[in-house]
Structure formats: structure tokens, C-alpha cells
Amino acid sequence: MSSILTNNGAMVALQSLQSINKNLADTQNLISTGKSVSSAKDNAAVWAISKVMEADVKGFKGIADSLALGESTVAVARQASETVTDLLTQIKGKIVAAQEENVDRAKIQTDVTALRDQISAVVGAAQFNGLNLLSNTSTTAGSGNVEILSSLDRSGSGVAVSNITVNKQDLGQQEQVIGTTAVGTLANFITGTPGAVTGASTAAARTITFETGVTAGTGYRVTLSTAVGTATLGTGGGDFTPTAGVYEYVARDGDTSADVARALSTLINGGDANAVSSSVGATDANGDTGLTLNFDATTDGVTFAIAAFTSAGATVGGGLSRLSQLDVTTDTAADTALAEIESLIQTSVDSAAAFGSVEGRIETQSKFIGGLMDSLKSGIGTLVDANMEEASARLQALQVQQQLGVQSLSIANQAPQSILSLFR
Structure with a gap:
């Protein structure tokens, strides 16, 4: 039965065309954003997960910056410690030379003093961004170490941060002064x-x-x-x-x-x-x-x-406070200085080794954080990125379907006109 009041064919064709246009709009949005999940309405669960992971990536970027700053600071301290070790080794050579009876010990003492002053200059300059890890003479609790932000740890109970602790060393020559008030017990x-x-x-x-x-x-x-x-x-x-x-x-x-x-x-x-x-x-x-x-x-x-x-x-007192007491002008003093310099060299060697160990750990952590950020970004992409090859093929198919839908609706709209011929 044909009706001029109800065109079922046109309604079906219109619904199909509307569905095709909606799918086409979604595909075009997918292509323009490059994401299959660009908002919470696309897939609320996947979108929420991706946003948490994106926040973590931002956090790890800050951690990477912190590690870079910490590594540079520790590297400066390590280099300075190694330089001090070399200078102390030169002082040892002077002290050994002073063990001879027929040497000018006054001139050797002048060389020792010059090297000692150079050590002081190296230690004073061993700072990065205002932080000197070779100075640890403060009596304030917690001043003897520096915490470097190293990781962001997410668990079911929340988020926590981890730190790499860098213990300050001291290669200063400041003389210690003991207090005058005896402890109670x-x-x-x-x-x-x-x-x-x-x-x-x-x-x-x-x-x-x-x-x-x-x-x-x-x-x-x-x-x-x-x-x-x-x-x-x-x-x-x-x-x-x-x-x-x-x-x-x-x-x-x-x-x-x-x-x-x-x-x-x-x-x-x-x-x-x-x-x-x-x-x-x-x-x-x-x-x-x-x-x-x-x-x-x-x-x-x-x-x-x-x-x-x-x-x-x-x-x-500074870790090298006894350096100022080295004297090679007499036989007895030269013998004592030889015993002292060994201890001072060991102090600087221990400092350099400690900084080297921490620097290696920071470098390893930096590489790990870099790889972790890459993995997180890849994971986020797997969740929300669009398959562009699939999107391209789907776009072509929908464009053809749209053309066919328009033609079908046109044919359906022309059907009532055939009834006019019955009344001629």
C-alpha cells in the first residue's frame, strides 16, 4: 500500500543516513585528534586510567630534572675530592723529601703551605647552585645530608616519593672547638x-x-x-x-x-x-x-x-683540620707529618669514593626514569591513540555509505510522486 502521509522508506533511509553521518563525524574527530579516546564520554574507564598515567609522566619529568641537578652537584663534589687527593699526594711527596737531612726544609714548608692553601681554594669553590657537599660543620640536625628526589611510587594506598640520600663529606680545614659544659650524665x-x-x-x-x-x-x-x-x-x-x-x-x-x-x-x-x-x-x-x-x-x-x-x-672541625698543623722544619715534626698525611689522604679518598658511588647510583636512576617515562608514554598511546590505518579505511567506507544514503533518501522521497499518475 502506498501512502502520501507516511513514507516508511524515507524514514528508514533518513535513520540510516543520520547513523552514517554520526559515524563519519566520530571518524573525522578521531583523525583530527589522533585519539580513539579523547574525552571521558568516549570510554570513561580508559580515559581515567590514561589521565592518571599522564600525571605520573609529568611527575617523572620533574624527577628527571631533580636527578640531573643532583648528579651535577655530586659530580662537582667528586671532582673536587679527587683534586684534593692529588694535592695531598703532592704534599706527601714534599714531606718525604723533608725526611732527608741535607734539604732546605724551610722552602719545602713553603711549598706545603702553598698546596694547603690551594686545597682550601678547591674546597671553597666546590659548590653547584649554592650547595657545597664538602662542607659539613653545621650542628643543625639533618644538615649533614641532602635528599635527591629519585622516584614516584604508586600503590593501592596512594602515592609516595623515594629519595637518594647524599651524605656530605668535609674536607675543610676549620679547627674544632669543644664545648665547655659537661654533659649531665x-x-x-x-x-x-x-x-x-x-x-x-x-x-x-x-x-x-x-x-x-x-x-x-x-x-x-x-x-x-x-x-x-x-x-x-x-x-x-x-x-x-x-x-x-x-x-x-x-x-x-x-x-x-x-x-x-x-x-x-x-x-x-x-x-x-x-x-x-x-x-x-x-x-x-x-x-x-x-x-x-x-x-x-x-x-x-x-x-x-x-x-x-x-x-x-x-x-x-673540618675533615682536614690537622692539615694546618703539618710542619716539616724539624726532624721530629717531619716524622709526625708523614704519619698525619696518610690519614688525611685516606679522608679525601673516602670522600671521593663516597661521592663516586652516589653519582653512579644517580646516573643509573636517571636512565631508569628515562626508560620508565618512555614505557608509560607507550602504554598511554596503546590505550587512547587511534589506529590511523583503520581510521583511513573506515573514513573511505563511510563516505561511500553517505553518498548511497543520500541517494536512497532521494529515491524514497520521489516514491509518492508515482501516485499522481494514477489520478490522470
Whole structure:
């Protein structure tokens, strides 16, 4: 039956054409944006996931910048530490030359002073963007290390950041100043039994222990003294009186009980090793570290005492503070300087090694972050990017369908006109 009121063919053709036009518009939008999911209405779940991943990529870009800055800062410190090591090695050569009797020690001392001043200049210039990792003399808690943002860690409970900790070293020559106020309870800082060494039978090792919880600015003191006219050591090469000594160390930020023990051990061993030497013992279950004083077997009359002082009025000393005391103008001083320079070289070597290790870690992390960002971008593309080959083929097909739809609607609209011939 034909009707001039209802054209079913035209309605079907119109619906088809409208559907084709909608699909064509979607395909054209896909081609223009390059995305199959360009908004939440396209696919809410995929869009939400992609946006979270895009936010992470932005975060990792900031982390990459932080790592680049940190790597440059550490590289400057490492280079400076290596330079200081080279300069200290040159000083050692001068000190060795001064061991000869027929050399001009005054001129050698001038060279040593010049090299020492150059070390000071290198350390002072070893900063990047205002941060000098070779200076660690502040008593403020947390000043002894620098945190470099290294990662963004996402989990089911939220997002957290990870850091690479760079511990400052100190190659300055600032002299330390110990505080004058004794701590309230010595046992909270140092435990042990001070006393006298009174003969071969009791001249064994004596151990004192430094407690955990070391804070910057706290001063530690070990005093070795001799009773007047009684302390002599028999060494087979003649008797002599051991030199009394006051050995002090002001803790820097980040120091542990082991660091305190090692620092005092180094100071004590720099003295007359025939009289007394020291060694750092193992850390016990509480984390405390012992310092063992090893007296000569025939020592008699040597007394030792321990003390600790608060940070009030204290100044943390530089890692190379003893460099200013090197003197090669006399036989005795040249011998002492040779023993000292070995310790100073080891300090600078340890600093360079520490910075080199951290620099390598930062470099590895930078490469990882770069690769991770590439992977995230690829993953986002897999989720939301359009398949352009498929889109091109679909566009061609829809354009043909559109033309056919228009023609079909035209034919359907012409159908009622055939009824006019029936009335002629």
C-alpha cells in the first residue's frame, strides 16, 4: 500500500543516513585528534586510567630534572675530592723529601703551605647552585645530608616519593672547638672505667664505649697523662716517658658511635704508638662502639680519663683540620707529618669514593626514569591513540555509505510522486 502521509522508506533511509553521518563525524574527530579516546564520554574507564598515567609522566619529568641537578652537584663534589687527593699526594711527596737531612726544609714548608692553601681554594669553590657537599660543620640536625628526589611510587594506598640520600663529606680545614659544659650524665655518652696503668701485669687493653644517639656538636675527650717521674716504657731500645695527650673530637651531623670511636682512634694513633695505640672494636647488640686503648706491656703510671661536653659553644672541625698543623722544619715534626698525611689522604679518598658511588647510583636512576617515562608514554598511546590505518579505511567506507544514503533518501522521497499518475 502506498501512502502520501507516511513514507516508511524515507524514514528508514533518513535513520540510516543520520547513523552514517554520526559515524563519519566520530571518524573525522578521531583523525583530527589522533585519539580513539579523547574525552571521558568516549570510554570513561580508559580515559581515567590514561589521565592518571599522564600525571605520573609529568611527575617523572620533574624527577628527571631533580636527578640531573643532583648528579651535577655530586659530580662537582667528586671532582673536587679527587683534586684534593692529588694535592695531598703532592704534599706527601714534599714531606718525604723533608725526611732527608741535607734539604732546605724551610722552602719545602713553603711549598706545603702553598698546596694547603690551594686545597682550601678547591674546597671553597666546590659548590653547584649554592650547595657545597664538602662542607659539613653545621650542628643543625639533618644538615649533614641532602635528599635527591629519585622516584614516584604508586600503590593501592596512594602515592609516595623515594629519595637518594647524599651524605656530605668535609674536607675543610676549620679547627674544632669543644664545648665547655659537661654533659649531665656521662654514661649516656661514654661508658668505661678510667684509671691508671700500674705495671706490666695490668698494662693490658682498656676499652671505653661510645653510646648510640650521637648528636652534632657533642664533644668527646680522652685524656692520657703520666704520673710525674714514674711513667717509663721499656722498649728494648731504651726507656722513655710517653707523651701526655688530650684527644678531642666534636661530632658532626650524621656521625655514629663508630665514627666517634674511629676519629679518636686516629688521633691517638697519630701520637707515640709505642706508648699507647687504639683500635675500634665491634659494635655491640645495642649499636654502641668500643674504643680499645692498647698500652705497652711495660707501661707504668699512665692514667686516662674520659669526658663529654654539650654542643653549647662548640665548633665542628673540618675533615682536614690537622692539615694546618703539618710542619716539616724539624726532624721530629717531619716524622709526625708523614704519619698525619696518610690519614688525611685516606679522608679525601673516602670522600671521593663516597661521592663516586652516589653519582653512579644517580646516573643509573636517571636512565631508569628515562626508560620508565618512555614505557608509560607507550602504554598511554596503546590505550587512547587511534589506529590511523583503520581510521583511513573506515573514513573511505563511510563516505561511500553517505553518498548511497543520500541517494536512497532521494529515491524514497520521489516514491509518492508515482501516485499522481494514477489520478490522470
